[in-house]
Each structure stands twice: as C-alpha cells, then as structure tokens.
Amino acid sequence: MSDMSMDSAAPRRSSKSLHEVDARTRRRNAAETRFKACGIGAIAIGLFFLVVLVVAIFRSGLPAFTQTVLDVEFALTQEQYEDAESQLFKTKAYSQAFNGALKTQLDESGVTLPFDEASIERIAGKVGGTIREYFRANEDQLGQPTSFQLAASSRVDGYMTGRVTRDGFQDSRFLTLADLDLVDALEDAGIIRTQFNWNFITGADSGVDNPGGAGIGASVVGSFFMMLVVLFLSLPIGVAASIYLEEFAPRNRFTDLIEVNISNLAAVPSIVFGILGLAVFIQFMHLPQSAPVVGGLVLTLMTLPTIIISTRASLNAVPPSIRDAALGLGASRMQSVFHHVLPLAMPGILTGTIIGLAQALGETAPLLLIGMVGFVARGYPDSFIDGFVEPNSAMPAQIYTWAARADAAFYDKAWGGIIILLMFLLTMNIIAIILRRRFERRW
Amino acid sequence: MNDMRLLERDVDAKDIKIAARKVQVYYADTHAIKDVDVDIEDKTVTAFIGPSGCGKSTFLRCLNRMNDTIDICRVEGDIRIDGEDIYDAKVDPVQLRAKVGMVFQKPNPFPKSIYDNIAYGPRIHGLARSKADLDDIVEKSLRRGAIWDEVKDRLHAPGTGLSGGQQQRLCIARAVATEPEVLLMDEPCSALDPIATSQVEELIDELRQEFSVVIVTHSMQQAARVSQKTAFFHLGNLVEYGETGQIFTTPQDPRTESYITGRIG
Ligand SMILES: Nc1ncnc2c1ncn2[C@@H]1O[C@H](COP(=O)(O)OP(=O)(O)OP(=O)(O)O)[C@@H](O)[C@H]1O
Ligand SMILES: [Mg+2]
Numbered sequence: 001m002s003d004m005s006m007d008s009a010a011p012r013r014s015s016k017s018l019h020e021v022d023a024r025t026r027r028r029n030a031a032e033t034r035f036k037a038c039g040i041g042a043i044a045i046g047l048f049f050l051v052v053l054v055v056a057i058f059r060s061g062l063p064a065f066t067q068t069v070l071d072v073e074f075a076l077t078q079e080q081y082e083d084a085e086s087q088l089f090k091t092k093a094y095s096q097a098f099n100g101a102l103k104t105q106l107d108e109s110g111v112t113l114p115f116d117e118a119s120i121e122r123i124a125g126k127v128g129g130t131i132r133e134y135f136r137a138n139e140d141q142l143g144q145p146t147s148f149q150l151a152a153s154s155r156v157d158g159y160m161t162g163r164v165t166r167d168g169f170q171d172s173r174f175l176t177l178a179d180l181d182l183v184d185a186l187e188d189a190g191i192i193r194t195q196f197n198w199n200f201i202t203g204a205d206s207g208v209d210n211p212g213g214a215g216i217g218a219s220v221v222g223s224f225f226m227m228l229v230v231l232f233l234s235l236p237i238g239v240a241a242s243i244y245l246e247e248f249a250p251r252n253r254f255t256d257l258i259e260v261n262i263s264n265l266a267a268v269p270s271i272v273f274g275i276l277g278l279a280v281f282i283q284f285m286h287l288p289q290s291a292p293v294v295g296g297l298v299l300t301l302m303t304l305p306t307i308i309i310s311t312r313a314s315l316n317a318v319p320p321s322i323r324d325a326a327l328g329l330g331a332s333r334m335q336s337v338f339h340h341v342l343p344l345a346m347p348g349i350l351t352g353t354i355i356g357l358a359q360a361l362g363e364t365a366p367l368l369l370i371g372m373v374g375f376v377a378r379g380y381p382d383s384f385i386d387g388f389v390e391p392n393s394a395m396p397a398q399i400y401t402w403a404a405r406a407d408a409a410f411y412d413k414a415w416g417g418i419i420i421l422l423m424f425l426l427t428m429n430i431i432a433i434i435l436r437r438r439f440e441r442r443w
Numbered sequence: 444m445n446d447m448r449l450l451e452r453d454v455d456a457k458d459i460k461i462a463a464r465k466v467q468v469y470y471a472d473t474h475a476i477k478d479v480d481v482d483i484e485d486k487t488v489t490a491f492i493g494p495s496g497c498g499k500s501t502f503l504r505c506l507n508r509m510n511d512t513i514d515i516c517r518v519e520g521d522i523r524i525d526g527e528d529i530y531d532a533k534v535d536p537v538q539l540r541a542k543v544g545m546v547f548q549k550p551n552p553f554p555k556s557i558y559d560n561i562a563y564g565p566r567i568h569g570l571a572r573s574k575a576d577l578d579d580i581v582e583k584s585l586r587r588g589a590i591w592d593e594v595k596d597r598l599h600a601p602g603t604g605l606s607g608g609q610q611q612r613l614c615i616a617r618a619v620a621t622e623p624e625v626l627l628m629d630e631p632c633s634a635l636d637p638i639a640t641s642q643v644e645e646l647i648d649e650l651r652q653e654f655s656v657v658i659v660t661h662s663m664q665q666a667a668r669v670s671q672k673t674a675f676f677h678l679g680n681l682v683e684y685g686e687t688g689q690i691f692t693t694p695q696d697p698r699t700e701s702y703i704t705g706r707i708g
Contacts, residue, residue: 251514321551325614327512329564329621330541339563340553 057418063161064416067197067212068152070124070186074101075145076135084132091128095120098127098148102191109189119179123186124150151212152192154409156183160194163408200416205377205398211409214402216417218377222292222392223361223424225381229296229388230303230360235353237300238307245308246315247337266305273302274366282370290371290391298370299360306359310352314345346439354432358425364396374401395421460485460625460655461506466520468501468510475501477679479520483625483672488651490666490687491659493676494702499659500548502676503627506657507543508536524625541568544623546631548659550610552602552617557594560602560613561585564621580620587649588616589642607634615643619650626650628658632665644669663703667691675699 016022021029076097084093095117102120106113120127127150135142155175158164160183164175171177186192203215249255277298281287287294318341326336342349367373377393393401399417402410461483468476476498483489491499501510508529510516522529529539553560561581564570571577581598585591590612594605602613611634618626628647632640647669650656660666666673667687674684675696683690683699694700 319551321547321549322553324509324512324547325551325553325617326563327537328507328509328540328545328547329567329617330537330544331563331567332537335567339567344554 057415057422060412061415061417061419063157063163063412064200064419065197066161066194067199068157068160068192068194070102070150070152070192071147072098072102072105072150072191073145073147074098074131076131076142078142081135081139081142091126091132092117093128094131095126095128098131105191106185106189111185111189113182113185115182119176119182122153122175122179123156123183124152154211154407156192157212157409159183160187160192161412163412200413201420204379205374205393205401208405208407211405211407211413214410214413216395216398216413216420218379219374219393219395219398220420220424221380221387222295222372222377223394225292225387225392226296226299226394227357227361229293230299230357231353233296233300234303234307234356238304238353238356239311239349241304242308242311242315243337243342246312247341248333262305262308266309269365270302270363271365271369273298274369276301277366278369288389288391290373290376290393291389292372292392292394293388294370295367295372295394296388298366299363302363302366303356303360306356307349307353310355311345311349314348314352315341317348318344343439347436350435350439351432354428354435358428361424361428362396362421364400367394367397368400372397374398395424457484457487459483460487460524462521462523462526463505464521466502466505466518466522468498468505468519469517470501470513471515475679476505479681481674481681481684483655483657485655486651486653487672488647488656488658488670489672489674490670491657491674491676492661492663492666492702493682495661497676498679499676500629503545503629503657503659506625506627507540507545509540509545511536541621542623543625543627544618544621546611546615546618546626546628548629548633550607550614550634552605552610552613554601554603556599557585557602557605557613558598560617561620564617568621570620570622584616584620585613587619587646588612589639589646590616608636608639611635612639612643615646619646624654626654626656628656630659630661633661640665663691675702677702 074097076094080097084090084097087093099115099117099120103115130150131148134146134148152160153174155164156179159175159180166177166180169177169180183192199213199215201215202217203213204218205215206213245255245258277294281294281297282289287297322340322344323336326340327333331339371391372393374393374397376391377398381387381390381392395417399414399421402417403414459482461481463479463481463483466476466479467474479502491503493499504510505518505522506524506529510518518530524539524543528534553563555563558581561584562571562577565577565580571580582591582595585594590609593609594600594613602610605613611631615628615631618628632643635643644665647656647658658666658669670687672685673687673690675682675690675694675698677698683694683696685695690699691703694703
C-alpha cells in the first residue's frame with residue numbers, strides 16, 4: 001500500500017498536543033465512566049439484596065437454635081414412687097410430686113405465686129409422663145436429687161424469644177396471661193432459661209404437636225446418603241458420556257440428536273423427574289419407598305445433564321493444539337484425552353459437578369413424590385446400608401414439611417433448617433473453590 | 444516384500460521414503476489439494492514452498508494422517524511409506540504417527556514441565572528402560588532442539604512459560620525425542636531469531652543423516668539453505684518439484700519463477 005491510498009482512505013487526523021484531551025476522547029471517557037457507574041450500581045443492588053436475605057434468614061432462623069427449658073432439681077422417694085405406681089392415674093401422681101418440688105424451689109427464691117397443675121402443663125407439657133419414664137428406667141436413682149431439664153411449650157418458647165408478646169395477648173386454652181406472669185417469675189428464679197438447642201442439629205423430626213423436639217439431624221443424614229448416590233453415579237457416568245461425545249463420537253445426525261436431548265433434559269422441571277422416579281423405581285422396580293437410594297437415583301437423572309453440559313464445555317475449551325500435539329507424538333486418542341485434555345478440563349468438570357450436586361441438595365419436589373417427606377425422618381439409620389434403604393427424608397423436604405405445619409414454632413424450625421442447608425451449600429462451594437485452585441496450579 | 448528389495452537395488456543412491464499419487468484433499472466442498480504426485484526421498488530434506496493458503500500444511504498433514512482429526516476433511520489417492528499404503532484400513536494411525544513425527548505451525552507445548560514435554564513421547568512408546576535413560580533422551584533431544592543451554596537449569600518449570608521461539612524449539616526437541624523415521628516440520632522457524640534459526644537448520648541437516656525431513660517454509664533462503672529437493676505448491680496444485688538448486692536457478696514453470704522472484708504471494 002502506498003502513502004497515497006492511506007491518505008485517501010481515512011480522514012486526516014489533526015495533530016494536536018497530547019496534553020489537551022480532544023472532544024472525541026472526552027466523550028469516550030465519559031461513556032466509560034457512565035458504564036463503570038452502572039456496573040458498580042448493579043453490584044451494589046445485588047449486594048444489598050444479599051444482605052437483606054442473609055439478615056432475614058438469620059433473624060427468622062436463629063430461634064430454632066435456642067430452646068427454653070425448665071431446670072428443676074427434684075428427688076422422688078421410694079414410697080412416693082410405689083404410691084404413684086399403685087394409683088389409677090399414675091402420671092398425675094408424678095405431676096403432683098413435681099409441682100410440689102417446683103413450688104418449694106420457687107418459694108426459696110422469694111416469689112410466692114399460686115399456680116396449678118394445668119398451668120404447668122401449659123408451660124412444660126405433660127411432665128408426669130417424662131418423669132415416670134425416667135424413674136422406671138433408672139430405679140436406682142430413687143431418693144437421689146435429680147435435675148430435670150424439661151422443654152417448654154412452643155408458646156412459652158415464643159414468649160422467651162419474642163415471637164409471642166403481651167401486647168394484645170388473649171388467654172387461650174394453650175396459654176394465659178397468668179401463665180406469662182408465672183414464666184416471668186420462673187425466669188427470675190433461674191428455673192426457666194434458654195439454651196443452645198443441640199437437639200435441633202442432631203435430632204429427628206417430632207410429631208406435629210411437639211415443635212420443640214424437632215431436629216434436622218436425621219434428614220441431614222438422609223441428604224448425605226442421597227448425595228453419595230448422586231456423586232458416585234452422576235460423576236463417572238456424566239464424565240464418561242461427555243468424554244465419549246466430545247472426543248470420540250462421530251459428528252452425525254444421531255449424536256446431534258443426543259446432544260439436543262441432553263440440553264433439553266437440563267431444562268425439564270424437577271417434578272417430572274420425581275414422577276418418573278415414582279413410576280420406574282418404586283412402582284416398576286419395587287425399590288423401597290421413601291428410601292434415600294431412590295431419591296439419589298432420581299436426583300442423579302436430574303444432575304446428569306448439568307454435569308454433561310459443563311464437562312463438555314470444559315473439554316471443548318481445551319485448545320485443540322494440545323490434542324494435535326499428543327496425537328502427533330503417536331499417542332492414542334485415549335492417551336491424549338486422559339493424559340492431557342482431562343487434567344486441563346478438571347477444574348471446569350469439578351465446578352460443574354459441585355454446582356450439579358448443590359442443585360440436587362436443594363431439590364424438593366421430586367423427593368415429595370417418592371415419599372421422602374419430612375415426617376418420615378424419625379431417626380438415624382442403624383447401619384451404613386440401612387442409610388440407603390431405610391425410609392428417611394432430606395433437608396429441603398424436611399423444611400417443606402415444617403413450613404406446612406400449623407404450629408408457628410415449626411416456622412422457626414423451617415428457617416433454622418434453611419440456615420443449615422445454606423451452610424452445607426456454602427461448604428460445597430468452598431470445596432469447589434479449593435479443588436479448582438488445587439488443579440489449576442498445574443498450569 | 445520381494446518387490447521392495449528389487450526397488451531398493453534399482454534406486455542406488457536414495458530410496459523413496461514416501462510416494463504420493465493422485466492425492467486429493469477436500470474440506471467439505473473446498474478442494475484444497477488437487478492431484479498431487481510426489482516422491483519424497485529417504486535421508487533427504489524436502490522443502491514445500493508456496494503462497495499462503497495453497498495447501499502446504501494440508502498436504503503435510505496427510506503424510507501422518509493428522510487430517511483424520513478434522514471431521515470435514517476427506518483424503519483420496521494413494522500415499523505409501525516404504526511401499527505400504529498408510530490409508531489402508533489395517534494401518535493404525537497411532538503407529539504411523541510414531542514413525543512420522545510432526546512439528547506444528549504454531550508452537551503447542553503441553554502445559555507440563557519442560558522435562559515432561561520431552562519425556563512424554565519416549566514414555567508412551569517405551570523408549571527408555573530407566574530413569575537415567577530417560578534423562579539421557581531428554582538432554583540429547585533438548586540439545587538437538589538447540590534449547591538445552593537455555594533450559595537446563597529449569598527442566599521442571601512449565602513449558603508454557605517459555606518464549607514463543609523457545610516453545611517452538613521445545614516442540615522440535617519433543618518431536619525428535621520419539622526417534623521418528625520421517626519428520627514433518629510446518630514452518631518451524633517462523634517464530635525464531637536468526638541464531639536459533641541457524642541452530643534448527645543445523646539440526647535439520649544433522650537429522651538428514653538418519654531420517655527424511657519435510658519442511659514447510661516461507662523463506663526462500665531457508666529452502667535454498669537446508670533442502671535438497673523443493674516442491675512448489677500453488678492453489679492446491681503441485682506446480683513444480685525437483686532439485687532445490689534447479690528450482691531456484693532455472694524454474695520450468697512461469698508461476699514458480701514469479702513466486703521465487705517475489706511476484707506472487
Ligand atoms: N480445518 C480446515 N477447515 C476448512 N478449510 C481448511 C482447513 N484447513 C485449511 N483449510 C483450507 O485449505 C486451504 C489450504 O490451507 P493450508 O493450511 O494447507 O495452507 P498453507 O499452505 O499451509 O498456508 P500457510 O502458508 O498460510 O500456512 C486453505 O484454503 C484453507 O482455507
Ligand atoms: Mg500452513
């Protein structure tokens with residue numbers, strides 16, 4: 001190209017000092033500044049919603065981690081025990097003995113407030129039954145002072161955590177204003193107090209009338225066994241399928257069709273997988289109902305497309321020149337894939353897998369369809385194998401069940417369950433980041 | 444086999460290592476190589492020259508079946524190495540590529556250490572019996588690639604951390620390490636400085652003692668310096684093929700003449 005053609009092609013640039021910014025540059029800089037401001041604004045809005053979400057979750061969920069208990073020290077003599085066992089209403093006799101002890105303890109602290117059995121029952125539930133059970137199991141403890149920690153009812157719990165207030169309080173058969181006075185007095189006397197609720201983390205689901213005893217532990221175990229199934233099925237199957245499709249399969253109509261279908265599967269609503277699982281795994285294959293292994297199978301079906309898509313994307317992102325280099329040295333296709341391509345794709349594959357697992361961990365609808373509802377989670381499995389086949393629930397299904405229950409205290413439990421679930425997700429994401437770093441260090 | 448021995452006796456000075464007849468290459472509908480006949484001699488450096496896009500790389504990649512990896516690419520015709528058809532159904536391209544090594548147009552070191560880059564080929568082909576053996580091969584190959592002095596202190600540093608020219612020499616060393624019988628080099632010196640270029644040219648000359656080397660180059664001087672035979676490609680056709688000296692001094696075809704004098708390109 002000659003100088004002539006250069007001149008005629010572009011308008012001449014005026015040569016001005018570099019110290020003055022010309023109008024065009026100023027406009028471009030202004031546009032850039034505006035764009036940056038928009039970006040910062042977008043991030044700020046995102047962060048704001050995140051903070052609101054986190055605050056809301058913790059405000060609503062933290063009460064689930066505390067528990068109101070009545071701490072009463074109390075001795076039952078041999079005669080009292082025999083006397084109570086000989087009566088017709090046995091638990092009533094135990095209740096009376098307990099109330100006596102409570103009254104003494106209250107009097108000692110200088111408060112005199114009359115209370116009856118009914119109000120204690122409203123505050124602490126049917127204490128007689130608990131006490132009787134304890135002494136029947138531990139007869140050697142008779143006559144010894146034993147300290148009992150009795151869970152307060154959900155309304156008293158709500159009063160202590162601020163969910164129930166005196167403003168506009170109406171007496172009901174569950175709680176009266178007089179009861180609240182008694183609770184205040186018991187609190188002053190140090191008999192009622194709130195403590196960390198380990199049972200919420202380690203326990204199993206309770207009945208609908210006992211929100212205080214509800215724990216998420218059993219369904220955490222259910223989720224764990226489900227995730228084991230998902231991980232050990234979907235990772236190898238997904239990665240093998242992707243490697244085959246990406247590196248070995250010929251490109252033709254048939255593989256195109258498979259490809260399109262995998263993408264479509266990723267968009268299928270999870271409830272469809274649920275009903276499919278119900279039909280195939282339970283009704284046709286007769287696998288046990290509500291079992292984590294079935295949940296794991298259903299979630300595997302859901303997770304596979306995610307893993308396949310992300311694995312293929314990360315295999316595809318490996319520069320073809322690396323494959324050429326290996327093949328050019330006389331490596332077989334498989335050697336080129338396993339020695340060179342796969343290690344480079346590993347961070348992407350792992351990230352995709354963990355995202356898939358995280359989705360599966362939070363999935364609720366398909367689990368409800370195969371019977372892994374919350375109230376099934378009544379205890380821990382007896383053995384490792386039982387963990388897969390014994391009926392159990394999973395965290396999100398448990399949360400859903402709690403949220404659907406009438407007692408407002410279950411609502412707190414649902415929020416508490418959400419906190420636990422989010423902590424698991426956070427842990428998984430951190431693992432993903434660590435694995436990514438570890439593999440990326442190999443350039 | 445009998446014919447082969449006859450053939451050997453016939454050609455007293457140089458054997459034909461690769462014989463290509465009526466080779467056609469198509470990329471989908473594009474006809475990239477048209478009717479190419481060429482005999483590449485053993486223990487000879489053959490240069491492929493021609494304007495950009497004329498099909499030099501494409502033809503080179505036919506010789507070790509690297510085109511198999513391109514889905515849309517179709518190769519027709521007959522290419523024989525030592526009399527054996529390399530596109531025969533019985534031929535495993537993996538075995539072929541161990542025999543016919545390749546240095547690519549763009550440097551493509553593995554994202555592994557320099558040592559592992561070189562050692563990879565010998566490892567998968569079982570060329571080293573011990574660690575010491577392998578160390579030997581690595582050192583010898585890096586020396587042949589004219590890069591030993593620059594990397595000997597950092598053999599375990601990543602190969603991708605080298606400069607472009609160093610990477611290309613690493614790739615040459617890597618190709619040499621597997622002891623191929625034919626070495627295909629696609630513009631191996633395009634990213635190298637004059638010193639490294641002359642080192643690589645020395646290497647090519649040295650390799651000629653044992654192997655046959657095919658080199659694609661855009662530098663007429665380089666073709667003249669290193670090769671004994673030159674092939675000129677134009678728009679997918681092999682226009683002229685002969686002794687390098689003859690091609691550069693008395694080209695038969697007007698297209699060859701205008702290319703080497705700088706009028707096409
Ligand atoms: N993978 C491919 N898919 C489709 N067409 C291709 C492909 N590779 C090469 N071609 C076409 O084949 C023709 C020859 O390309 P080739 O790479 O062999 O040229 P070349 O002579 O090596 O050029 P250069 O000197 O620039 O490297 C070109 O027209 C190119 O467009
Ligand atoms: Mg080329």
